Amino acid sequence: MITLKVEQLKKSFGNNTVFSGISFDHNGNTLGIAGSNGSGKSTFLKCLSGLLNPNNGEIFWHSGGDEIPKNQFKNMLGYAAPYINLYNELSCRENLSFLADVRHEETDETAINYWIDKVELPHVADQPFGKLSTGQQQRLRLASALFHNPDILMLDEPGSNLDEAGRTLINNIVDTFQSPDKLLIIASNSPEELQLCEHVFSIEQQSFV
Numbered sequence: 001m002i003t004l005k006v007e008q009l010k011k012s013f014g015n016n017t018v019f020s021g022i023s024f025d026h027n028g029n030t031l032g033i034a035g036s037n038g039s040g041k042s043t044f045l046k047c048l049s050g051l052l053n054p055n056n057g058e059i060f061w062h063s064g065g066d067e068i069p070k071n072q073f074k075n076m077l078g079y080a081a082p083y084i085n086l087y088n089e090l091s092c093r094e095n096l097s098f099l100a101d102v103r104h105e106e107t108d109e110t111a112i113n114y115w116i117d118k119v120e121l122p123h124v125a126d127q128p129f130g131k132l133s134t135g136q137q138q139r140l141r142l143a144s145a146l147f148h149n150p151d152i153l154m155l156d157e158p159g160s161n162l163d164e165a166g167r168t169l170i171n172n173i174v175d176t177f178q179s180p181d182k183l184l185i186i187a188s189n190s191p192e193e194l195q196l197c198e199h200v201f202s203i204e205q206q207s208f209v
């Protein structure tokens with residue numbers, strides 16, 4: 001099991017303190033992060049992933065009781081968010097292949113084909129990312145977070161711009177993360193998405209709801 005412990009986390013931008021004193025322990029496969037627009041969900045997720053440094057506090061990740069070393073954590077993580085951009089000039093396939101290069105992994109064509117099929121983009125697989133519709137781009141972001149088979153997956157507003165089939169896709173992804181050695185974290189203000197999660201932590205109330 002992957003466990004997360006957050007202790008006294010604080011993040012400010014200049015004089016704007018987005019959150020402070022956030023502490024909780026989480027054991028389970030799925031965690032929702034709830035809060036209204038501007039409450040700090042994305043900022044919190046960025047701190048958890050290491051994209052942003054908190055001003056104060058600590059974050060501990062354990063797998064099977066052992067602390068996850070920082071250099072392993074990045075390879076275990078998948079992250080999909082509207083602000084994580086892929087390359088406009090590269091095709092869907094090339095973007096995934098490039099990400100494998102960045103991770104110093106061999107391009108796994110089977111995994112790339114599997115995920116391009118799974119997110120229902122085979123008909124545009126060789127088109128530039130920048131020419132896809134916003135919903136298709138969101139689907140490729142999901143594929144890019146998943147095709148290296150992460151143990152920890154962070155999704156920020158995963159359903160944004162998705163149609164009904166896309167939302168079913170999110171449900172399927174959540175199902176695949178119902179495994180004892182995986183953890184899925186969804187930041188969202190959509191009750192539909194949050195109810196997919198076993199536990200939901202409210203940024204505003206600073207407690208599980």
Ligand SMILES: Nc1ncnc2c1ncn2[C@@H]1O[C@H](COP(=O)(O)OP(=O)(O)OP(=O)(O)O)[C@@H](O)[C@H]1O
Binds near residue numbers: 035036043
């Ligand atoms: N890089 C930044 N520089 C300055 N302020 C920032 C930065 N990133 C976020 N903020 C501020 O932090 C606050 C929280 O923003 P954040 O995007 O985390 O909220 P959110 O809950 O994810 O919002 P939404 O539901 O609208 O996506 C906002 O006041 C925002 O303006």
